[in-house]
Amino acid sequence: MSQNKSLSLSRRNFLKTSLLAGGGMLIGFNFLSACKPEAILPIDISNLNFNDFNAFIKISDEGYITIFSPNPEIGQGVKTSMPMIIAEELDVAWEKVSVAQGFYDPKNYQRQVAGGSQSIRFGWDALRQTGATTKQMLVNAAAIQWGVEPNTCFASQGNITNANGDTLGYGEVVKVAANLEVPENINLKDPKDFKIIGHDIINVDIQKIITGDPLFGIDYSSEGMVYASVLRPPAFGNKLTSFDDQITKSINGVTEVIKFGDKIAVLGTNTWAVMKGKKALVAHWENETKLESTDDHNFELFKILNGNKFETNREDGNVETAFKDADKIIERTYESPFLPHNCMEPMNFYANVTDKKVHLVGPIQTPAWTSGKIAKILNRKPEEIHLEMTRMGGGFGRRLYGDFAEEAAQISNIAKKPIQVIFSREDDMAAGTYRPAIKYRIKAAIKEGKLTAYHLKEAAINGNMYGLIANFFPAGCVPNYRVSTANYKSNITTGAWRAPFTNFLAFAEQSFFSEIATELDKDHPQLIIDLLQNVKGTADERIQYSPERMEETINLVIKKSNWGKTPEGVYQGFSAYYSHNTHVAEVADVELKNGMPVVKKVTVAVDCGIVVNPLGAKNQVEGGVIDGIGHAMYGDLSFKKGTPQSVNFDKYRLIRMEETPEVKTYFVENNLSPTGLGEPGLPPAGGAVANAIYKATGERLLKQPFINQLEISKSKLLG
Amino acid sequence: MPNYTLNINGKKITVNADEDTPLLWVLRDELSLKGTKFGCGIAQCGACTVHINDSAVRSCSLPVSSISGESITTIEGLSETGTHPVQLAWKEIDVPQCGYCQAGQIMTASAFLKEKPKPTKDEIREAMHGNICRCASYNRIEKAVKLAAKNS
Ligand code: FES
Ligand code: FES
Numbered sequence: 001m002s003q004n005k006s007l008s009l010s011r012r013n014f015l016k017t018s019l020l021a022g023g024g025m026l027i028g029f030n031f032l033s034a035c036k037p038e039a040i041l042p043i044d045i046s047n048l049n050f051n052d053f054n055a056f057i058k059i060s061d062e063g064y065i066t067i068f069s070p071n072p073e074i075g076q077g078v079k080t081s082m083p084m085i086i087a088e089e090l091d092v093a094w095e096k097v098s099v100a101q102g103f104y105d106p107k108n109y110q111r112q113v114a115g116g117s118q119s120i121r122f123g124w125d126a127l128r129q130t131g132a133t134t135k136q137m138l139v140n141a142a143a144i145q146w147g148v149e150p151n152t153c154f155a156s157q158g159n160i161t162n163a164n165g166d167t168l169g170y171g172e173v174v175k176v177a178a179n180l181e182v183p184e185n186i187n188l189k190d191p192k193d194f195k196i197i198g199h200d201i202i203n204v205d206i207q208k209i210i211t212g213d214p215l216f217g218i219d220y221s222s223e224g225m226v227y228a229s230v231l232r233p234p235a236f237g238n239k240l241t242s243f244d245d246q247i248t249k250s251i252n253g254v255t256e257v258i259k260f261g262d263k264i265a266v267l268g269t270n271t272w273a274v275m276k277g278k279k280a281l282v283a284h285w286e287n288e289t290k291l292e293s294t295d296d297h298n299f300e301l302f303k304i305l306n307g308n309k310f311e312t313n314r315e316d317g318n319v320e321t322a323f324k325d326a327d328k329i330i331e332r333t334y335e336s337p338f339l340p341h342n343c344m345e346p347m348n349f350y351a352n353v354t355d356k357k358v359h360l361v362g363p364i365q366t367p368a369w370t371s372g373k374i375a376k377i378l379n380r381k382p383e384e385i386h387l388e389m390t391r392m393g394g395g396f397g398r399r400l401y402g403d404f405a406e407e408a409a410q411i412s413n414i415a416k417k418p419i420q421v422i423f424s425r426e427d428d429m430a431a432g433t434y435r436p437a438i439k440y441r442i443k444a445a446i447k448e449g450k451l452t453a454y455h456l457k458e459a460a461i462n463g464n465m466y467g468l469i470a471n472f473f474p475a476g477c478v479p480n481y482r483v484s485t486a487n488y489k490s491n492i493t494t495g496a497w498r499a500p501f502t503n504f505l506a507f508a509e510q511s512f513f514s515e516i517a518t519e520l521d522k523d524h525p526q527l528i529i530d531l532l533q534n535v536k537g538t539a540d541e542r543i544q545y546s547p548e549r550m551e552e553t554i555n556l557v558i559k560k561s562n563w564g565k566t567p568e569g570v571y572q573g574f575s576a577y578y579s580h581n582t583h584v585a586e587v588a589d590v591e592l593k594n595g596m597p598v599v600k601k602v603t604v605a606v607d608c609g610i611v612v613n614p615l616g617a618k619n620q621v622e623g624g625v626i627d628g629i630g631h632a633m634y635g636d637l638s639f640k641k642g643t644p645q646s647v648n649f650d651k652y653r654l655i656r657m658e659e660t661p662e663v664k665t666y667f668v669e670n671n672l673s674p675t676g677l678g679e680p681g682l683p684p685a686g687g688a689v690a691n692a693i694y695k696a697t698g699e700r701l702l703k704q705p706f707i708n709q710l711e712i713s714k715s716k717l718l719g
Numbered sequence: 720m721p722n723y724t725l726n727i728n729g730k731k732i733t734v735n736a737d738e739d740t741p742l743l744w745v746l747r748d749e750l751s752l753k754g755t756k757f758g759c760g761i762a763q764c765g766a767c768t769v770h771i772n773d774s775a776v777r778s779c780s781l782p783v784s785s786i787s788g789e790s791i792t793t794i795e796g797l798s799e800t801g802t803h804p805v806q807l808a809w810k811e812i813d814v815p816q817c818g819y820c821q822a823g824q825i826m827t828a829s830a831f832l833k834e835k836p837k838p839t840k841d842e843i844r845e846a847m848h849g850n851i852c853r854c855a856s857y858n859r860i861e862k863a864v865k866l867a868a869k870n871s
Pocket of ligand 1 (some may be wrong): 725756757759760761762763764766767777778779780824
């Protein structure tokens with residue numbers, strides 16, 4: 001079973017302290033690895049070396065706590081929840097804590113950890129230990145000051161008290177504490193004593209967001225900076241042959257046109273000028289590789305599914321024999337299109353390449369990887385690359401790929417001036433790293449009223465599901481089980497998209513289980529619970545999910561959604577899925593309006609261990625659920641001769657306010673370590689909706705986006 | 720390039736820009752008012768919403784030459800210190816996720832409430848339908864608009 005492994009680091013290794021020249025104490029720590037022994041903690045706040053430490057805590061002489069973290073915020077709330085964990089163990093009032101974005105230090109600031117669903121999971125132990133260790137150092141310092149034993153002293157809410165009733169504030173002992181040995185074997189709090197964790201805390205950047213402070217990459221600018229709009233090949237497979245920039249150069253504000261590779265950058269003094277300038281370019285392209293269309297992808301993926309060239313990811317029992325012996329076989333094929341990420345903030349990046357250094361600023365989830373690639377492209381030493389991260393207007397996986405940062409670096413390198421590359425929405429949708437189209441074919445054998453075999457085939461584009469997925473439910477629950485994968489290589493760029501693979505696989509599997517339940521005349525959640533019994537107590541360490549936790553999560557959603565007890569005209573669909581170490585179960589309530597199903601409400605049960613910040617956690621889950629419904633309903637990016645067919649929000653439909661259901665989220669209460677929340681709410685949503693629509697209309701939805709089939713059915717209905 | 724005198728957040732400002740330049744880019748690039756966001760450029764997402772007099776307008780599709788003396792309000796000018804009832808409600812409900820769309824949402828909501836101080840749930844959802852939030856904070860937006868209506 002997968003449980004969070006404790007970080008086996010000695011506290012000496014991951015934490016260092018120093019006295020600050022300007023007063024107060026500084027603690028530097030690493031939560032993913034040990035500090036380098038030679039790492040030296042600065043004595044000056046303007047010199048924080050984020051290369052050597054992930055984050056810093058400053059305790060001022062007045063007892064105020066500032067946490068410096070260079071961690072980006074994608075919208076997952078880690079910038080709020082991580083400091084909450086430190087503050088909890090340090091035992092200070094949240095009102096005394098502030099969070100500052102790490103200062104930019106060209107000498108040292110280079111790589112840090114990108115946020116994501118996993119941040120809290122990996123950071124949990126180390127953040128708690130950092131807080132608790134620091135508190136112990138303050139207690140030890142007070143004990144020295146008083147001449148008493150530390151174990152007779154007690155710290156709470158920023159004060160230390162001794163047996164005589166004397167009290168010292170944290171700020172009053174920092175001078176002594178900063179020079180003490182870092183203690184080991186520190187006790188962490190009992191979760192029942194938590195005062196901050198588990199309470200609603202408002203996003204630390206809220207004031208800046210509601211007043212329009214420049215926070216995002218696109219808001220960055222520097223003295224002498226020019227804007228750059230890039231013309232890229234209009235179709236995947238195109239290559240630039242020649243271009244004419246005469247009209248472009250005559251546009252007010254356009255200063256320069258630069259060709260790099262198969263792309264052309266238009267530089268100028270304002271965004272509008274360079275966007276106009278780009279449109280005015282006359283470029284000629286030739287076909288270097290095949291220009292693919294959605295029809296080609298359908299053909300190729302069906303060819304894979306109908307063939308027999310698969311890799312086996314997991315195999316239990318004997319699937320062939322079980323199918324031969326079956327009373328009944330069910331087989332379905334589920335299909336999904338390409339999807340763009342559509343971060344609300346279009347891709348953008350700032351670069352200033354000079355002889356001395358390469359300065360990069362912008363929204364990116366992979367600073368280390370991207371810096372490394374840019375160093376190679378520009379043929380510069382890694383230590384010359386200084387990358388500064390900004391808040392991100394959405395990530396969803398798109399900002400894992402640094403193509404836009406590489407473009408900025410290449411253009412600035414040629415132009416010899418600071419530039420900011422800015423994508424229009426059309427650029428953003430047409431130069432994506434898309435969620436590729438995938439088809440799943442699932443086949444089940446039923447014998448004597450039992451599910452005896454399960455075979456999942458994946459035909460994907462450019463890559464297949466990661467290895468762990470074959471060990472998600474129903475692995476271990478069905479005696480004869482096989483997962484087979486194969487892929488088709490396309491020249492269309494593809495990549496991770498919120499909850500990679502499971503974003504569609506969960507829909508396919510949970511729709512399929514709804515069909516099996518109907519076939520067996522069983523209640524869908526009960527069927528899953530029955531199957532889960534088969535894996536309880538398994539010695540199979542590959543199994544990723546916990547049957548006990550999944551069962552509890554399902555029971556919670558059954559209770560909270562009034563499963564099976566809704567009034568007439570309300571149709572419910574169920575779905576449960578484990579991903580990113582979190583167990584989620586959802587029930588969608590659908591009603592019919594003029595022959596069209598409308599999702600009214602979704603009830604969600606989540607087991608993500610301890611919920612650090614319920615206010616932020618609910619926002620994450622709710623966003624994931626609505627995102628899942630929106631893309632299952634409407635998301636569709638098709639290609640014709642290598643060119644995406646919808647490149648702005650007039651044609652590409654995203655879910656909006658009036659299509660948004662009410663979402664009610666409930667957390668399973670336990671004291672287990674926190675797990676990911678940014679992604680796992682999404683995968684079960686499509687299945688819950690499809691299964692509810694089936695109850696309402698009797699129609700099974702096998703293809704995303706649902707809207708296409710729903711509209712056909714509606715027009716048939718209306719004659 | 721011609722000069723235009725604009726009345727932005729209570730101040731008269733003269734800018735030099737091509738006549739077809741959308742107000743959005745004048746605000747962001749010429750005046751460094753970065754609170755108004757770019758999302759689509761074709762009046763489909765609402766990220767760039769500002770007030771012209773008291774109405775919510777998509778600044779990405781409004782050429783600077785079409786403005787003559789009307790008072791323009793951006794998120795930076797909605798209140799001195801973020802204390803407009805809509806801003807306060809946004810804070811209390813903790814609406815944002817990534818936060819990028821929220822200036823536009825707040826500008827749409829504040830213009831709407833001026834016109835309809837006590838809206839129903841359906842009216843709120845209809846009024847806010849034009850603003851995309853890719854992070855899907857829609858239900859909190861609805862709650863915050865309701866709260867702002869109650870408090871103002
Ligand atoms: S940027 Fe103006 S509506 Fe989208
Ligand atoms: S909060 Fe991210 S787009 Fe609305």
